[in-house]
Structure formats: structure tokens, C-alpha cells
Amino acid sequence: MQAKSAMTSAMNSATPASTLKAVQAAKVGGKSGGKAALFGLPELQHWHRVMLEMRRFEEKAAALYQQKAIQGFCHLYIGQEAVAAGLKATSQADEFGGDDFITSYRCHALGLVCGLSMLEVMGELTGRVVGISKGKGGSMHMFEPSKGFWGGHGIVAAQVPLGAGIAFARKYEAEVLGQANTRVSFTLIGDGAMNAGQVFETFNMAALWQLPVVFVIENNQYGMGTSVPRAAAGELWKRGEPFGIPGEKVDGMDFLAVAEAGKRAADHCRAGKGPYLLEMDTYRYRGNSMSDPAKYRTRDDVENVRDSRDPIARLQQQLMTEHGMKESYFDEVDEAVKAAVNQCAEEALAAPQPGESELWTDVYPS
């Protein structure tokens, strides 16, 4: 089922920048089984369900958008679920202080993975007071710092220095404030965003100051309607190289490959070796936002990826072949997830819009 091999190559992190060379890392995911130690069966079942929740949630959002219950921009994550899930799966557990996550406007699924409830996200999408931002942020702006979720940013690439800034704060907390912490900032970057100047500025400073930040490029092949080769010269995963930031290209449709790479990157940061870069080779099935008819590619293009590389089907297949799980289990999970999604939508739509007094709160801290 894996049309494209997991192209995982790594820069040897211990080597100085001048002598960096790409090295072939072990193939992960697939049927190799060698990485199974990272997760036991219950965990794999859990992460399969989490990805399915993202998928069904976003499908519901699309339906509600069609009914005009969600308005404005609405950027769906369908197809990319393994990236958010894989990174979170090997990130530091809360008892060790957790990790920080920040992304662009395409933020619903990352919010869910960081622990926002479906109602908090759906409430925000529908502009209700039960939304995580009380309905004042909408689809692109959701935050829950207590869960390490830092949004939710609408200006392409702006989250990149912000994410490095969060890493700066963690390092400062450890070195100046004497608060032991080993938090890493997972900073997600679109392939299109990779061409913005502030990304290069941030790579430079993150390397210079050895910040604990994992730059995760979500290469979903398009920035709006512009394919990567039409916007980016050279390979994205190599863009850390001039700064001495090790980089790898990872099969972003493979939950296990993402998790494995995320752990490798975070371990590097936690060891005080500075930033790390991962390019996730992934795909977005829907348009850039709900208003994008996606004329720049064919239906077949999308179908081909969906049929051959879908991250959820793939993990399901692994669970079936390697752990002998039955189709019926997955049907049951799907039913339960759909019911939860429908329920959160009902609750969101039944909730009131924010009161008019909310207009004036949160402009300045109270």
C-alpha cells in the first residue's frame, strides 16, 4: 500500500556544518516492525482513533461550512493527520512539562491533538461563546497555552519566529530563571511559508542561540494553488543546512515514521544541541480553504494519494496485518467517533453567540 518509499534521510547532527552530509537513516514504518517498540498495541489503537477524530471532525466542519454554519476561511487538515498525531505521540508527557506546539491558520486538528475538546474547536468554528476563544478568533485563531497549544496564526510564516520565541523563553527559563525544563517547541511551517524571509531570519537566530525548536515543514505539495516546485528553489529539507541545522525528509503520511522522526528531533533539542528540521512529505485532500475549488490539480491526483498513502488507512492496515485486528473493530470506532463529532456539532450550534459585552473584553489585559 505504500507507493512511495519512506524517504528518510538524516543529517548527522553531531557533525559541524562544514562537513554535514546526508546519511541514510533506517527505514521506519511500513512492515519493518523494527520500530514497533515505540508503541504498544493500545497506544497504536489510541493514535489511530485520534487521527480518525481529526478526519471526521474536519469532514463535519466541511459539511457545516456548506450549510453556512461556519463562515469566512476554513482550512481543513484532511490528509495530513499523521503529522500532528505523530509529533504529539512522541512528544514529552505532561508530567515532564509537556512540549509546545504552534502552527498556521490550519490549526483545528493540532488543537484537538493538544487536548482541546471537540466542542471547544467546533464552538470556535461556529462563532459561539463555547469556542476556545469565545468566538472571537474563529477557524484560524485558537490557543490553549496551558496545553502547550499556541495557535492559530493567520499571517503566513508569522508562527515561525513566534515558535522560536517560545523556545527562547524555555531556554531562558532554564538558564536565567533556574526553572529546570526540557520543553521543545514544535513549530509547524507550510511549504509555501518556507519561502518567506522571516523563516530564514529565524533559522539563523535559532541556530545561533541553540534554541530548542523543531521546525516541521508540512509539505502538502501546495501553497494555495502554487505547487512546491513553482515556488521553492532547491529542496526544503536542506534549507537548514547553511545554518548547521540538521534536516530530514520524512514520509508524513506514515504515523510511525513521523513519530520516530519527531522523537529523534526532540531528543536532539533536549540534549541542548539546538534546532532540528523535519520536512514532512504529506498531502492535503481538500482545497487550501473551503472557498478553493482546487483547479490546479485533478481529482485523480487526489484519489491516487488517498488510495495509496492515506495515513489512517495505513495505520489500520498495520494494525490488521501485524496485530490481527478485525475490520469490525474499526467500524465500531468510526461509529463512535462520528457520533462524538455529531454531538459536538449539535452542542456548538445550540450554544449562544458571544454576548455583546465580549466585544470590549481582551483588547487589553484586565
Add this chain to the structure above:
Amino acid sequence: MPQQSVREAIRDAMSEEMRADKRVFLIGEEVADYQGAYKCSQGMVQEFGDKRVIDTPIAELGFTGIAVGAGMAGLRPIVEYMTWNFALLATDHILNSAAKTLYMSGGKVGCPIVFRGLNGVAAHVAAQHSQDFANWYMNIPGLKVVAPSNAADAKGLLKAAIRDDSPVVVLEHEVLYGHMGEVPEGDYITPIGKANVARAGTDVSIFAYSMMTVKALAAAEELAKQGISAEVVDLRSLRPLDVAAIKASVSKTHRAVVLEETWAAAGVGAEIMATISDHAWDELDAPVLRLSQLPVPLPYASNLETKCVPQVDDIVREVIALVGGQR
């Protein structure tokens, strides 16, 4: 009271706050080893070390974004811009990241940060290095904006800004850095949002900020010799504006002049005029007068440069015309 230069007052404000709160740090170009491009951080890296006084590459957008991210995550950054002209590259993070995120997050993510540096017309450096951005930033909900005119306020407002939980824009002035003034000893704070009647008068109110306050005071001195009693109101804070102080002064003198270094269109003067119109229209005995930079990029040649910006003589002449009713 001890005499200090504005630049020393700024350094003391930062140093005192950094001693009091370890979350406060200074970041910007040339702030550490070079001791500040304008020597506002003299001695600070020696006292606090290079983990808290941080030299950046010349990358305003990137280092502002990093500082804003650090502020969101719980630190209290002071970002120094070599001048506000260069902060143009960083406006996205000042506006979209620092000023708006508290609102967009329903109150969950704030950013206690200070953006400071020199603003306005510097001497003989031509158009790209000489602009007053006060009106740009006072337009933005979520930001506070202050522009001190003397050493005491430079210290007091900066300390207030560092302690404030909102993002605060501090507009300094190159010409003022060397100005000496009395600075109260101890933990001196100037509250944000309060104007100061720098000179009391009865015939006309002159509203000004930063360097223009210095010119207004010199003009008032000259006007006094000519029998005109001018009140000089140093606005100090441009957002929030001290509407009560503006109203009180106009109610007393019934005439108003507004000074600004920026261009007139959609400027600070326009905002003060609208404030007077909204709150003190009935008190006016004459139209409000505004003196602004001429609407051209600031020229280099000294004769043209002088002509471009309101000078003390211009203020004196225009006020006499206004008060004498001969305009």
C-alpha cells in the same frame, strides 16, 4: 534632584526593572557589546550578562517575532529598534502578533512587551531615517503608545511600560537623548495615559509630545514676552489619550494648537482636533490650529530640513496670529 540625560534615564529604567524582575530582558541590534547604537544600554551587558542583554542579527522581522513569542510564553522582553524607521520591517509582529492575539485568543495569550527606540526627525539623515510614526501606532487597539519629552518621563514612562501587561510602544527622540533634566530618585513611575501640564497658561493651549513639547515650551517662553500666556500640555501618552486633560485645558484657554512631527494627513494632530471637536467644541473661540511636517519626504539640505518641520519661530508666529484673531 539629580540631573540626568534622557539616555541615562532610559538605561536606569531598564536596569532597575531588570534587577527587580528576572523575566525582563533587552534584545536588539548592538544593545550589548556596542552598548547601544545610541548608548542607551551603556554598561548593561556588563551587569546582566549576554543572556539578558542580547545582540541580534539585523533582522527586525525575525527578532521581533522571537521576542513576541517569548513574551507570549511568559517573559517580559524589551525590544530596542535602532530607530523606528527600521521597525517598519517588524510591524507585522507588533500589530498582528503582539497587539491582536489577546483578543483573538479570548484572553488566553497576552504579550507583555516593550518596543522602544528613537522616532521622529533626527538631524540631517534624510527621509528614510527621519519619520515620526506616532500616528501609525496610536491607531492600533491592543497597543499603548508613549512619547516622553524629558528625562523624568523617559524614566517613569519606560518603567511603567515594562511593568504593563500590554504591548507598549515607546517613542524616543534622538535629539532628546542628550537633554539633561531632573529625575526623581527612587522607584519613579509616570502613569501611562496621563498628560502633563508642562506650563500653565490662560490664552491658548499648545498640545505636543516628545521633541515638540520642548519646542512648545520655548515658544511659550517667547510668547510670554509678547504678552501671550500659553499653556503647554505634554500629552506623554498617545494611546490611551488623556481626553480629560485635553478637555480641561481647552475649557480654560478656549484656543488650541496641536504640534506634530509627522505629516498632517490622518496624523496625531487630526486625532487631537477630533477629540477637541467631540469633547470641547462649545469651548472653542477659534478654529484649532495644527502645525505638522510639510507633506514631503524629509529633505537632507539643512535649510530645507528646517523649513519642513515646525520650529519655535513658526509656533510663535502662528500662535500670535491665532490669539490675535488675524488668521
